[in-house]
Amino acid sequence: MAGRLTLLAVLFIGCFCFQANAWAELTDERRSQIQTLFPEATEIRDKLSDFPVYPVYQVTELIGYAYESVEFSNLQGFAGKPIQLLIGLDIRGRFTGVTVLDHHEPVFLHGLGEQPLFDFVDQYAGHSLRQQVIIDTSNSRHSGKTSDGDVVHFDGVSKATVSVLIINDTLLSSALKVARTKLEGFTQAAPTRAKPDFYESLSWPELVDRGYIGNWQISSAAVEEALGRPLDDYPDAPDVSPDKPFSELYFAYINSPMVGRNLLGDDGYQRLMDKVGDSAQVMAVLSRGAYPHLGPDFVPASTPDRLGMIQNNLAVEMRDLNLLDSNIQFQARGMPVFDKLSLFRVGGNAGFNPGAEASLKLAVELARNHLMVDKATLEIPVAFAPELFEKVEVAPGPGDNKQAIWVGLWQERWWQISLLVLSLTVLTVVFARQRTLSRHPKAMHRFRWGFLFFTLFFIGFYAQGQLSVVNIYTLLLALWDGFSLDVFLLDPVIFILWTYTFVTLFIWGRGLFCGWLCPFGALQEMASWLGQKLGFRQIKVPENWHRRLILIKYPILLGLVATAFYSLTMAERLAEVEPFKTSITLFFVRYWPFVLYAVGLLVAGMFIHKFYCRYLCPLGAGLAVLGRFRLFSWLDRVELCGNPCQHCKNECGINAIRKDGRVDYDECIQCLECVIILQDDNQCVDKRLKAKRKKQPRVLATDAIEVVEVT
Structure with a gap:
């Protein structure tokens, strides 16, 4: 027994040593990547066992260190996963270069392309930790502007502000940890x-x-x-x-x-x-x-x-x-x-x-x-x-007491946040008082179209507030891997919209977002209006086919979520079923198949009202599932609705009212058109019949006796 235990102990120690050596071993691929960061290097040693950096030598002289950012920083990217970088730092605290090893940032993978990301990290080469790096997120371009070498401005990447700020924080915080441990002149005084x-x-x-x-x-x-x-x-x-x-x-x-x-x-x-x-x-x-x-x-x-x-x-x-x-x-x-x-x-x-x-x-x-x-x-x-x-x-x-990245982002976008919160407040008041305000149909129609323009041009094109199904499985993955609210606070507009949408799902259902706050939904409404103005024949999908087609978006949602747990990269590619990135984020400036797909959906919407929303949108499917837990049914119905009156059903562009008069809240976009009809004395059949009854003369018993006596 003692011999067996000894043998097991030897095997255990051997396995441990083997794993430690494997962990520290420098692969050919990594050696080649480090050589790119230090072209003058003649020797690149294995990763140190006590501190995860690769020492780099020129002959016998130490010239710097290479390291992987994930060894020092677990800051999550916009997709909920860390952006993995290989960073070179010389002995004077200067960056020799940065290589992107792996990332899941959707805007680069399936939007702008990865070249803007590579161009951004290339700006660090030659700059020192002694400099204050400021990322310029405006359209003005003055990369390399310095104040006597102490402040350097880097060009950010338009539409990828959050991602580049995360990269900058990852780079600087990890480099400081390396410098304070391995480089002379960076040691901290007693705190x-x-x-x-x-x-x-x-x-x-x-x-x-x-x-x-x-x-x-x-x-x-x-x-x-x-x-x-x-x-x-x-x-x-x-x-x-x-x-x-x-x-x-x-x-x-x-x-x-x-x-x-x-x-x-x-x-x-x-x-x-x-x-x-x-x-x-x-x-x-x-x-x-x-x-x-x-x-x-x-x-x-x-x-x-x-x-x-x-x-x-x-x-x-x-x-x-x-x-x-x-x-x-x-x-x-x-x-x-x-x-x-x-x-x-x-x-x-x-x-x-x-x-x-x-x-x-x-x-x-x-x-x-x-x-x-x-x-x-x-x-x-x-x-x-x-x-x-x-x-x-x-x-x-390093950085333990520093301000969180999201705080600075919220401060920089204060006026966008203020305007968004004000608009959501106004929208909430309108929905809370919809029965009263719907008595003024012209004013309501003007308000709706004005808000749709605000949603498209401010929330969508300017503030980049288009919610996506990617946000859903990013949340699910975050809950699976360890939830951190900081990831979701990185984009204040998206965070506020998601918070507001989540809360209102339990009050009005999914329609408030889909009908009022979705930029691509607003774009579809405008495409539908344009199709009608151009005289395109509006196609009414038969009821039996419509009820089948609206189910397609649910397996799409399930497939995307399941794929995300298997491969986030694959799920991000499959998420291109949403045309949001092409149309709203990138203004249709993209590889032609993506543009053709997005434009094709809008053209389809010129014949079939909100075609994409009704049949294909996985985000709408996810919101509809949660919307089933709403606490109220705000859209009034009366006795004649559907029995026999079909006026509201015929006017419902998205066909969310059944023949029996019931509102299908899973499909309703809360355009409030049926509420306006019910409040309108000239449109609502029930109100018209009641008005006719009031106008008919009432015959009293005494009047009937007088008529008989005269006869």
């Missing part, structure tokens, strides 16, 4: 935090004198020295009096109660902390003089255009909070007047250690003429009084 109970009432001069607020001045002479020429050479240079500084900055760490409560007051400080949350770090910057820290073109709630921060040789992200108002404002006793006042959230992937030394960098740009612009960066040392802080035992990992 600190503001003392929560350290406070006494102090005036502005006292805060400055004790080092709780930092200040810095620069003279015109220092600027001229940095630029290499006098300010008189610049026509647009600000006028500076000899006795005044070119620029004067004050800066403070607001999280410290000693600083925040004195600067903002107790109420203002508490309001700010409640709004930004416990994990946010806030820096105040105030400036006066000829050259403040914000330029005239600065956009609130964005990254400052003139100011940057460096700590531990890494760029620290700064983003304007845009929270200064009547409730949150500077009010310290003895505080001077400033030209610009800002509250910045600081940290990002690099994090921020408030008790450690850092530096602000003020970028000065002055134009000599319309072709030549001179630039200089002025460094401002940042070090607050040490008594404001206390050490913490465990250092947070």
Whole structure:
């Protein structure tokens, strides 16, 4: 028995060692990929057993490391799966290149194509972790714009904003973990935090004198020295009096109660902390003089255009909070007047250690003429009084305290979110009061068509808010693999629409979305209207065939969901049964078979009202299933409906009313046309009959006696 146990132990250890070696072994394919990232490499070693990176050598000199992003970051992509990258990082903290190993982002796989993705990651080569990377998601293109090497702007990918921001976060957070473990000059100082109970009432001069607020001045002479020429050479240079500084900055760490409560007051400080949350770090910057820290073109709630921060040789992200108002404002006793006042959230992937030394960098740009612009960066040392802080035992990992990606996305799209929420509020009021409002048919028809245009052009084409069956099986896979709400918060418009749709499914059924909030559904309605205006013969599908055809979309839905659990890539390809990506996301700019398919469905809809919605849409099928749990049946029926009156059925373009007058809520798109008919005295047969009865003269008994006597 002892011998057998010994043999089993040896076999177990051998298997373990074999697996460990297999895990660390460098395959030919991976070697070739790393060689592409380091063309000058002469030796690529196996993955280290204690830290998952591949050391890369040139002869005997270490020149960098290659690693797979999934070893350090499990941030999920828009499809609910991590985007796998192979990243090269040299010993100075510069990216040597990035290779996409695997991803499931639908917009690249079956929309824009993968080339825009490859072009995006190619921008990182040659740039350093010491730079602050800003992804430009607007249409303006100024890739490579820098402020003395500290800030670099990368071109984003139109219609793939979420995906590229996830890639950027994955790249930077994973690279920081590698750099802080393996590269010199990136080691973190002992972490600190503001003392929560350290406070006494102090005036502005006292805060400055004790080092709780930092200040810095620069003279015109220092600027001229940095630029290499006098300010008189610049026509647009600000006028500076000899006795005044070119620029004067004050800066403070607001999280410290000693600083925040004195600067903002107790109420203002508490309001700010409640709004930004416990994990946010806030820096105040105030400036006066000829050259403040914000330029005239600065956009609130964005990254400052003139100011940057460096700590531990890494760029620290700064983003304007845009929270200064009547409730949150500077009010310290003895505080001077400033030209610009800002509250910045600081940290990002690099994090921020408030008790450690850092530096602000003020970028000065002055134009000599319309072709030549001179630039200089002025460094401002940042070090607050040490008594404001206390050490913490465990250092947070890179990015542990940074703002979640989705928060920034919601902030950037605040006006789209506001407009969407307002429109959904109006739509909810209309549906809640549909019986009353339907008494005004012209106004209701105008409102419906106006809302359909809003849905198509704002929600669909502009905000890219087209819901898809892909969202359904992404949710199912997330529930299967481990649910994370952050994935769904990455697109605020989609998240709000899905939340609203899910809630209203239990009130009105699936029709509110399908009839009012689906951009492709709105496009089909317009195609149907155009077909009628062009005189196309409208085809009425026979009732028995219609009842069979509406079932097709359910096996399509089941097939897609089942395939997603087998192969997400295959399911994404099969999801092309939806023409949404071609028509709404890509504006029909795509490979011709996809365009032909989408246009063909719209042409079919010019003859058969909403052909795709009725018979093929898997998203509509999924919503119909959930819609069966609705709590109310809002569409009124009267005794004559279907027995014998067929007026509502004949007017129902989508044929969601049965011959017996019942409304098929699984198919109804809640256009409210039947509600309008029931409320219209001239259209509803029941109301017309009741009106006729009222007009007939009523014969009383006394009238009958008088008639007999006369006779």
